[in-house]
Amino acid sequence: MSEAKFRDIAQLIEARIDEGVYPANAKLPPHRELAAEFNTTPVTISKAYKLLAELKRVESFVGRGTFVIGPSALSTAIQAKDGEGFNFSILQPCIHLNLRQVRQAYRDATETLDVSLLAYAEQSGHEAHRQSGVKWLQRFGVTDASIENTLLTSGAQQALSLVINTLTQPGDVIAAESLTYPGILAVAELSSRNVVPVEMDAQGLCPKALKRVLKTDKPKLVITLPSHQNPTGITMGEKRKAEIAKVMATSSAYLVEDDIYAFLNDEVITSISSRIPDKGIYLTSLSKAISPAMRCGYIKAPLHLIPLLNAHIRAEIWLASPLNFMVATQLIDSNTAFTLAEGQRSEAKARQRMTENILGPFEQTPSGFHVWLPLPPHWSAERFTTEAKKEGITLSSGVHFSANGKEDKHVRLSLMAIASRATFEEGLETLRQLLTKKPLPNVEF
Structure with missing residues (x-):
């Protein structure tokens, strides 16, 4: 076997990348599969992948495989x-569909704008804005939401990043559904957290699989999307939510319930986090129901975590925009939202x-x-x-x-x-x- 064979194979793989056979971010075939295709050994394929990694064309992850480098x-x-x-x-x-009402809400907001909304505010934002957030949360099943345990964020993605970076450290394990929203994976990768997949079934996150992961991998957080799950579309029913809450109640981990699509449900079902108020953290925003440009997100968290989360909000962004939350409050309080x-x-x-x-x-x-x-x-x-x-x-x-x-x-x-x-x-x-x-x-x- 030629000593340069791995270089030739690397060039062939690179050509496939350039031609879109292996698109950006795609997972490359396992070593043995390519070794059989090119009539060589897995060691030679490993050398080819290593060369491609040095050329910044691919990136390897232990336990996950080798991926084409491209946009995130x-x-x-x-x-x-x-x-x-x-x-x-x-x-x-x-x-x-929402343009006329949102445009009018911003017009009305500018007419009633006062000095207080142009200044800094305590906590994560103004009390009136948090109260409207409570109204939104309670409408969609967060029965224990209150002005004391609700925080304002610049959208649900910032809320997700905030919770992960506040409650975990680099190297910690986060459990997530085996198929999950890429925003979760992106935050975990950027912050050096390890994601462990939890099996799903036709009702969503599987309680038995979750119990095993909690025992063997000891994650600090468990993240789930209970309504119109992204990407599978599964919505948890009453029974499954109760089962997940029961499993989490005996764990030291926190449950993060990313429920941004709750407003699409046919029936309101009490959130998982409301069933375990000391362990459950609920995230949502107005991005899907009203507009992603408003960047209005809400966190409902256990009372003992509120000071810590507030400290991180202040350190990172000080507070979410009161101007946008003024519009959100007007839309919610008028029931337009x-x-x-x-x-x-x-x-x-x-x-x-x-x-x-x-x-x-x-x-x-x-x-x-x-x-x-x-x-x-x-x-x-x-x-x-x-x-x-x-x-x-x-x-x-x-x-x-x-x-x-x-x-x-x-x-x-x-x-x-x-x-x-x-x-x-x-x-x-x-x-x-x-x-x-x-x-x-x-x-x-």
Whole structure:
């Protein structure tokens, strides 16, 4: 075997990366698989991967595998692009449905603006704004929310980062659903926390699997998305929430309940965190119901954690923008926010029906903002998203949602970012045609 063979193989892999066979952030095949393809040994493939790592083309993670270096998984999975094409990637409300009311709320806010809102404030924000946050939380199942245990943040993503960085240290373990929101993985990676996946079933986070992880891996935090879970779309029922609360009640870990889609549920079910008030932390925001640009998030946390979380808020951002929360408070107190949320829910239901009519039957949540779309056997998620991009379709590959780096033959299809229903339908039809095709063979080397 030539001593330079690993270099030749590295060049072939690099060519595949450049041609999109291995897209940015995609997981490369295992050593043994490529060794068989190139009629060599796993050691030679390891040398090729090492060379590619030195060239900054790939990055390896112990226990997860080797990945193509590109934009962050978060920016690849969630692309808030403007312009032509069909953006089925970003999960956001249909902004145009809320524009008139939000525009008016900002106008009204400027007319009543006073000195207090232009100055610093104690705690995480003004008392009136926290009180409106309590009203929002209680409407969607956070029964123990109060002005004393509710904090204001610059959106749910900042809340998530705040909780992780406040309650854990570098090297600590965080447990998350085996398929989860890439924002969780991004925060963990940037802050050097280790994510341990917890198995899911048809009802969401599996209590037995959670119990095993709590015993063997001893995570400091357990993060779950109980409503319209991103990406699977699963919503926990009363029984499952009670089971998770029972498991967490005997653990030393905190539960972080990222429940940003609770307003889409058909029925209000008491939050998990309200069942374990000393262990449960609840996160949400107005980003999906009203507008992501408002950056209005809420944390409900155990009372003994409030001073510590407040200290971190002050150290990081001092306080979330009172101007935005003034608008949020006006929308909530007038009940306009709840009307807008219901409008988004109705639009999501209509788009779910349109999607099923064009793409065929699949497991869905009737009022969800997205579909976890299974792919035909002849497509991998990475290859499908690459080919879809050539058709002007932006999708989120299932690989970006995997907490353990395993390949998943799904793509996440956002239903709400495309404003026009006619354009949305056109995009679905283009997607349907692509699903029926078979990918061209990989380039032979």
